[in-house]
Amino acid sequence: MELGIAPSVGDGIAIRAERLDVGFRRRMVWQDATFEVERGEFVAVIGPNGSGKTTLFRLLLGLQRPAGGTLRVFGEAPRRGNGRIGYVPQRHTIDNDTHVAAEALVRLGVSGSTWGPGLHPVAEREAARKALAMVGATELGPKPLSAMSGGELQRVFLAEAMVGNPEMLLLDEPLSNLDLRRSRELVEVVHGLVRSQRVTTLLVAHDINPLIECLDKVVYIANGRVATGPPEAVLTSRSLSELYGVPVEVLHDSRGNIVIVGGENPHEEAPA
Amino acid sequence: MTFDWNIVTDLREMWQWEFMRNAFEAGTIIAILAGIMGYIVVLRRGSFATHALGHVGFSGAAAAVLFGVNPVYGLLLFTMGGGTGMALLGRRASTRDIEVGTVLAFMLGLGLIFLSLYRGFATAAYSILFGEILGVSNAGVLLTAEAAAVVLAALAILYRPLLFSSLDEDVAEAKGLPMLSLNLAFMLLLAVAISFAVQVVGILLIFALIVTPAATAVRLTTRPLYAAGASVAVALFAIWLGLFISWYENYPPSFFIVTTAFVIYVALRGGQALFARFARSPAPSRSAPSEVPVSLGQPEAGPVHSSR
Numbered sequence: 001m002e003l004g005i006a007p008s009v010g011d012g013i014a015i016r017a018e019r020l021d022v023g024f025r026r027r028m029v030w031q032d033a034t035f036e037v038e039r040g041e042f043v044a045v046i047g048p049n050g051s052g053k054t055t056l057f058r059l060l061l062g063l064q065r066p067a068g069g070t071l072r073v074f075g076e077a078p079r080r081g082n083g084r085i086g087y088v089p090q091r092h093t094i095d096n097d098t099h100v101a102a103e104a105l106v107r108l109g110v111s112g113s114t115w116g117p118g119l120h121p122v123a124e125r126e127a128a129r130k131a132l133a134m135v136g137a138t139e140l141g142p143k144p145l146s147a148m149s150g151g152e153l154q155r156v157f158l159a160e161a162m163v164g165n166p167e168m169l170l171l172d173e174p175l176s177n178l179d180l181r182r183s184r185e186l187v188e189v190v191h192g193l194v195r196s197q198r199v200t201t202l203l204v205a206h207d208i209n210p211l212i213e214c215l216d217k218v219v220y221i222a223n224g225r226v227a228t229g230p231p232e233a234v235l236t237s238r239s240l241s242e243l244y245g246v247p248v249e250v251l252h253d254s255r256g257n258i259v260i261v262g263g264e265n266p267h268e269e270a271p272a
Numbered sequence: 273m274t275f276d277w278n279i280v281t282d283l284r285e286m287w288q289w290e291f292m293r294n295a296f297e298a299g300t301i302i303a304i305l306a307g308i309m310g311y312i313v314v315l316r317r318g319s320f321a322t323h324a325l326g327h328v329g330f331s332g333a334a335a336a337v338l339f340g341v342n343p344v345y346g347l348l349l350f351t352m353g354g355g356t357g358m359a360l361l362g363r364r365a366s367t368r369d370i371e372v373g374t375v376l377a378f379m380l381g382l383g384l385i386f387l388s389l390y391r392g393f394a395t396a397a398y399s400i401l402f403g404e405i406l407g408v409s410n411a412g413v414l415l416t417a418e419a420a421a422v423v424l425a426a427l428a429i430l431y432r433p434l435l436f437s438s439l440d441e442d443v444a445e446a447k448g449l450p451m452l453s454l455n456l457a458f459m460l461l462l463a464v465a466i467s468f469a470v471q472v473v474g475i476l477l478i479f480a481l482i483v484t485p486a487a488t489a490v491r492l493t494t495r496p497l498y499a500a501g502a503s504v505a506v507a508l509f510a511i512w513l514g515l516f517i518s519w520y521e522n523y524p525p526s527f528f529i530v531t532t533a534f535v536i537y538v539a540l541r542g543g544q545a546l547f548a549r550f551a552r553s554p555a556p557s558r559s560a561p562s563e564v565p566v567s568l569g570q571p572e573a574g575p576v577h578s579s580r
Contacts, residue, residue, distance in 0.1 A: 061446045063445065063446060080445075080446065080447075080448045081446075081447050081448020081449075085446075087442075087443055087446045088443075089440075089442035089443060089446075091442065092440060092441075092442070093317070093438070093439060093440065093441050094439065094440070097317075098315070098439070099490040099491060099494055099499075100315070100439065100490075100494050100496060100499075101494035101495055104494070104495060104496050105439055105440065108432065108435060108436045108439065108440070109443075111432055112432055112433060112435070112436030112440075112443075112444060112447065112449075113432075113433060113436070113444075113447050113448065113449055114432050114433075115429050115430070115432070115433065116428065116429050117428065117431075142494070144494040160440070160443065161443075
């Protein structure tokens with residue numbers, strides 16, 4: 001795995017935000033954010049709870065409008081139902097009472113928005129199986145969602161998002177209920193997709209460490225502001241102190257893990 | 273009437289009577305309706321909404337009886353009104369047991385006052401509360417068939433988006449599906465299904481006809497179309513067996529129908545629990561101890577939530 005920007009990346013802009021303000025009337029979530037994400041980049045969106053990470057996704061999906069500034073997704077204004085984006089939300093209605101096979105859910109990723117009878121059940125099934133194979137979850141197809149572990153579910157959700165061959169993936173806290181080992185496994189699957197399918201990927205996370213080796217860019221949201229850049233530029237004591245407006249220290253351990261001290265209570269930052 | 277092990281001659285004997293023919297016909301149509309709607313109810317966690325809509329329908333039926341109208345029109349009017357209200361309040365509202373329960377109790381009380389104003393109090397109340405499948409007229413069967421045709425046609429169009437929005441609400445919303453309209457459509461279809469299912473088991477036992485067969489079916493198969501089919505099969509079996517037994521045993525068919533559905537459900541759950549125990553006990557668990565159990569999202573949040 002290489003650090004920084006891979007040489008194959010860089011033909012075209014996937015996301016362009018200019019002086020973007022986000023919030024509701026008086027309560028702004030964050031303001032004056034200008035950043036770009038290039039096609040095929042793997043981007044981590046990090047920051048404390050309630051800093052507006054999910055809000056960024058809602059803007060990109062066209063579920064919410066910016067309060068000011070401009071936002072472009074592949075050169076267009078964001079719109080709901082954009083087939084170029086695959087989305088894995090943080091919360092799902094699926095739990096251990098959902099006795100439905102994973103393949104059925106992944107199929108809905110292709111056909112769920114189709115009114116009337118399904119057009120090509122065979123093609124649909126093939127697409128679902130291909131997507132499951134893409135995330136290394138072929139064997140999970142017939143397994144009921146109710147019997148799956150957190151890591152298995154996240155793979156299925158990833159397949160559901162990938163089934164329409166999107167050009168961009170938005171993953172909201174996919175690692176939040178996984179232990180470190182399974183977090184790294186899932187990150188490897190996502191990283192594989194970014195590289196093999198050249199799908200631009202934004203991943204919201206609490207903890208940067210499972211991701212750090214694969215990232216091209218970090219979008220750090222805190223204190224109503226947004227800092228963007230390669231991880232080695234953003235995740236420094238200086239840049240985060242500037243972002244938070246209070247002294248923040250970024251510490252590195254011997255294995256390259258990062259600990260951020262001072263910006264917020266570190267316990268709040270720990271995965272839920 | 274004596275029971276014979278030749279089921280065909282038994283049924284032929286029953287079907288010589290018009291009221292039994294009507295009961296079997298209406299029961300079959302309602303089993304299809306309740307079975308399919310029930311599957312979506314179970315996926316959407318709408319079982320309490322189902323129960324509540326039945327109670328809302330009670331006051332409608334009672335008002336209709338008071339004014340000398342066919343109770344099914346009162347049921348339709350009130351359940352559709354209640355369903356619309358729940359849909360407009362958002363999907364979260366239909367899973368909120370306190371608010372829904374408060375309205376439910378009030379509507380039941382309202383129905384009571386309507387019925388007490390009516391002279392044939394006891395009979396009318398009994399048939400609304402516990403069903404009167406043996407009293408369905410020819411016109412009633414026809415009306416049931418027409419309503420079922422409308423619901424099934426709507427489901428044929430809405431099936432996938434409804435399933436998608438039930439299983440993965442946030443993704444369906446991001447894909448551009450009209451969530452409010454879908455929820456409204458679902459509630460209206462459910463209202464129709466309930467209004468007619470009340471003929472069979474009454475409002476108090478509606479849960480057994482809509483939710484129990486579907487809850488059984490989802491444990492038999494994980495493929496949505498098969499599960500909907502299995503749900504219909506269980507509802508159909510319960511209604512037919514219930515009617516069959518009530519022909520020989522002079523007790524209300526509702527009892528036998530509900531009991532059949534209940535026994536199938538309990539037997540399946542018990543059987544599966546036993547099976548799981550035997551399948552697991554010989555080999556020691558080799559699953560990774562670090563695996564986090566299924567739990568998504570914030571621990572304090574319920575499985576169903578509304579979009580921000």
